Amino acid sequence: MTESAALHTEHRHWVLIACMLAMFMAAIEVTIVATAMPTIIADLGGFAQFGWVFSIYLLTQAVSVPLYGRLADIWGRKRLFLIGISLFLTGSVLCGFAHTMTWLILFRAFQGLGAGAIMPLSTTIVADIYSPRERAGVQGWLSSVWGVAAVIGPLSGAWLVQHFSWSVIFWVNLPVGLLSMLLLARFLPVRTASQGARLNLTGSCWLMICVTALLVALLQAEALGYWLLPFLLLALVAGWRLKQHEQRAAAPLFPLALWRSRLIVAGNAGNLIIGATMMGISAFLPTWIQGITGGSALQAGSALAMMSIGWPLASTLSGRLMLVTSYRFTAQLGALLLIAGSALLLLLRAESSVIQAGVTAFVIGTGMGMTSTTFLVSVQNHAHYEIRGICTASIMFSRMIGSAVGTAVMGAVLNLNLALRLPQASDPMQKIMSPETRQALPAEQLHHWTGQIAASLHWVFVVAMLIALLTLWIAWLMPRQRPEAE
Incomplete structure (x- = not known):
């Protein structure tokens, strides 16, 4: 498998549909949860922790994105994508069962870890199965998913909360995610893992420390006050150590x-x-x-x-x-x-x-x-x-x-x-x-x-x-x- 995955034309559209379904699931998650948050807060309380429901999701997603991208090059797209969707769906189910705001935030972090695989690997898989000339048009189809999700998300979120429990807004991900997984399991071929390639664990640790400290500082700047400076300093030191390590590493991240x-x-x-x-x-x-x-x-x-x-x-x-x-x-x-x-x-x-x-x-x-x-x-x-x-x-x-x-x-x-x-x-x-x-x-x-x-x-x-x-x-x-x- 060199520049493009060796898929038959009749199979490619099923893989594209699977990737679009997965992206839709991740895209609608942001708007549908935002619509339901007043109801969730009324039920669980914890208004002071409200911002962390969104911040922790973004944080774990951002930290995991480059790791998924590198692992997909080493272990293959299919395996990592299925792992990512599985984590996302598991987190979605657990979010629906949360009985306090603290547990909801914890499960949202788990959900974000899965979401980190969906966006980059969807676009990577599509790039693999279409030629350079075709990619330009197909990426437009993937982008259209966000436009549809932006319209459907708030409307469906409001309707579901009005007629059902707020837990349903998380559980609606299950049929969409499972269908995407079934299509990919059936039509996306497995690529042999790269011989001798491995994940740079030290570089990954420095990256996670750097990104976590930076995003916490940026997303919680008002709440942190003077504690903002130690977080920024930690991000700077970790970023410098990451740069040094990447220059010497045999297999850089x-x-x-x-x-x-x-x-x-x-x-x-x-x-x-x-x-x-x-x-x-x-x-x-x-x-x-x-x-x-x-x-x-x-x-x-x-x-x-x-x-x-x-x-x-x-x-x-x-x-x-x-x-x-x-x-x-x-x-x-x-x-x-x-x-x-x-x-x-x-x-x-x-x-x-x-x-x-x-x-x-x-x-x-x-x-x-x-x-x-x-x-x-x-x-x-x-x-x-x-x-x-x-x-x-x-x-x-x-x-x-x-x-x-x-x-x-x-x-x-x-x-x-x-x-x-x-x-x-x-x-x-x-x-x-x-x-x-x-x-x-x-x-x-x-x-x-x-x-x-x-x-x-x-x-x-x-x-x-x-x-x-x-x-x-x-x-x-x-x-x-x-x-x-x-």
């Missing part, structure tokens, strides 16, 4: 080919930036709609869903565009769309409509879809089969780290601006986000607060646009060539 290839480095840098920019809209556009314009949660969710619609549409288009132009042209066009969408954020005003916010989100989504697909396909086409798993995993890993960094940086910019503009106000953001508290505020005070918070959010959007500008430089590093047939 990240093969040297990853760092010697300008294209692979550019693809990872591009996804790091995309992840950071994405948080400028995912975290703060709903805040603008609900806090500044006084819109509802449904309006905020509807505007944000436009990004999830624009992403798969642009991803599919980029697959076709790469075939007639080049990686560089497609990536540069996507970068320009991303920059334009980020600039549109700065045009939002208190009287701006939800439609304007939705259009802005759609433009940003198209830019993200076009650039991320181009970076991913170019890296997969450039990487040899033996390292394609870790190369694909590194792309996903970079986007996750970028999202965490973007959230922390833009959150810090917002908090700094609020401290400077409203020094006497006690938690003004929370008060204007709550409809009851908002209505109780005097009109003059509400007008003053919304004006200052709007100005603070505009600085967040400025940071998002500056980060987006970097994608244009990354896109220039892409080669002037098209995806070539084998």
Whole structure:
């Protein structure tokens, strides 16, 4: 098995369907759980631990992604993918039986360990069974899964919680995951493990320590206070030790080919930036709609869903565009769309409509879809089969780290601006986000607060646009060539 897995055409579509089902299961998990959280908190209590339900899932997923990618290159995609889905489904079942918030957080960590296999290995398997020329279009199909999940997730979550126990939102993963496993077990051939290859355990330990410390520091910065510094120091030391170890190791966790290839480095840098920019809209556009314009949660969710619609549409288009132009042209066009969408954020005003916010989100989504697909396909086409798993995993890993960094940086910019503009106000953001508290505020005070918070959010959007500008430089590093047939 060299560049592409030796599958018959009639089998490939079943493998693709299996990968799409697995990705759908992982994608819908985020939105469906978020919808059900108020009900879960009402039943289990533990509101103070609310953030950890999401943070621990992201943490264990991010830590495990590069490990799955490397192990898939060593032991084969099929074995690791089935292990990952099994862990995810086991965690899902256990989450449904959680009787306290602490147990739910523990089981979510287990669920995240399985989720770390689904995203990178789905895209790696699809890259294995389709030629370089076909990959560009097929990755668009995988991206469409996220758009569908973004729409179905909140609606199905609300319906299930209303008519059944909240436990069902975790258990609905079972039929989807089992069907995906059955299809892969039947149609995906087993690849012989690489002779003599082994996982670098020391490097893996340093990586887990570094990523865990960094993500805890970024995701829990407000709660940690001064304890943030020891976590950042630990991440820095572990990262330095990882770098030293990788340079000396006979079998490095990240093969040297990853760092010697300008294209692979550019693809990872591009996804790091995309992840950071994405948080400028995912975290703060709903805040603008609900806090500044006084819109509802449904309006905020509807505007944000436009990004999830624009992403798969642009991803599919980029697959076709790469075939007639080049990686560089497609990536540069996507970068320009991303920059334009980020600039549109700065045009939002208190009287701006939800439609304007939705259009802005759609433009940003198209830019993200076009650039991320181009970076991913170019890296997969450039990487040899033996390292394609870790190369694909590194792309996903970079986007996750970028999202965490973007959230922390833009959150810090917002908090700094609020401290400077409203020094006497006690938690003004929370008060204007709550409809009851908002209505109780005097009109003059509400007008003053919304004006200052709007100005603070505009600085967040400025940071998002500056980060987006970097994608244009990354896109220039892409080669002037098209995806070539084998």
